[in-house]
Amino acid sequence: MAWFKRESKGIITTTEEKKEAPDGIWNKCPNCKKPLHYTEQVENQYVCHYCGYHLRIGSAEYFSVLFDNNEFTELFADLRSGDPLHFVDTKKYTDRLRDTQAKTGLKDAIRAAHGKIGGEDIMIACMDFNFIGGSMGSVVGEKIARSIDYSIQNKVPFLMISKSGGARMMEAAFSLMQMAKTSAKLALLSQARVPYISLLTDPTTGGVTASYAMLGDINIAEPGSLIGFAGPRVIKETIKKDLPKGFQTAEFVQEHGFLDFIVDRREMKEKLASFLKMMKN
Ligand SMILES: [Zn+2]
Secondary structure (H helix, E strand, O other), X not given: OHHHOOOOOOOOOOHHHOOOOOOOOEEEOOOOOOEEEHHHHHHOOOEOOOOOOEOOOOHHHHHHHHOHHHOEEEEOOOOOOOOOOXXXXXXXXXXXXXXXXXXXXXXXXEEEEEEEEOOEEEEEEEEOOOOHHHOEOXXXXXXXXXXXXHHHHHOOOEEEEEEEOXXXXXXXXXXXXXXXXXXXXXXXXXXXXXXXXXXXXXXXXXXXXXXXXXXXXXXXEOOOOEEOOOOHHHHHHHHOOOOOOOOOEHHHHHHOOOOOEEOOHHHHHHHHHHHHHHHHO
16 A cells, blocks of 8 residues: 555655746635636636626726726726824724725725726726725715716716725814715706716615715616615614625615616626617617
């Protein structure tokens, strides 16, 4: 039983010689735990092809999924947060911003771009959850406001892709003011009769849900997204009751009348193109 016994001792493979898959090539689906190859993910619009789970993606991926030939012009790219309150928690807000910018390559939790979907012009503002939990600070609010101004001036429909934990605590009241500011701008967009589509993705919560995310002419969501205002634990403790099954999923929210459609990401571009054509006529 030679194969059963280890005959030569001390077999040591140096780290350089170990054969491992490079980082990020394989990923595990957070839902069904099956391995997903990176190229498969890209081909499948970052949806698990075993169980349909929609992986969390950022603005770069959404732009590549939606814009024709991934061609777009990014606008207002240089806006950066100040630190008006000189806020410090576990670290200084200015340090947190600098570290997150270095880590993510993003300037803040949102990017705005003008391009085409199915040949139709569109202005998209898309949030990035990797940047301090996709929190809504003054840069997020300002970029949305400027995107809406751009939409009004150029008569281009506006698509907002939300993905956020809510307001940015480090900017306190400055962050909360963005709710009123973006809502007021959306009222102007509506007066100008320029369409607004809101796309809610996993997760959309807090002040974002309570302002621009729910104000679309059409409100759509990706399947299985968490959509809510306060977290389930807080609500449970407040009302002292168990919450219904599926509470705060996109499907539950749609059933209760807050969403128009739930659209699979793999069909999103086609659906958006048909909405845009429909609203043009
Ligand atoms: Zn899966």
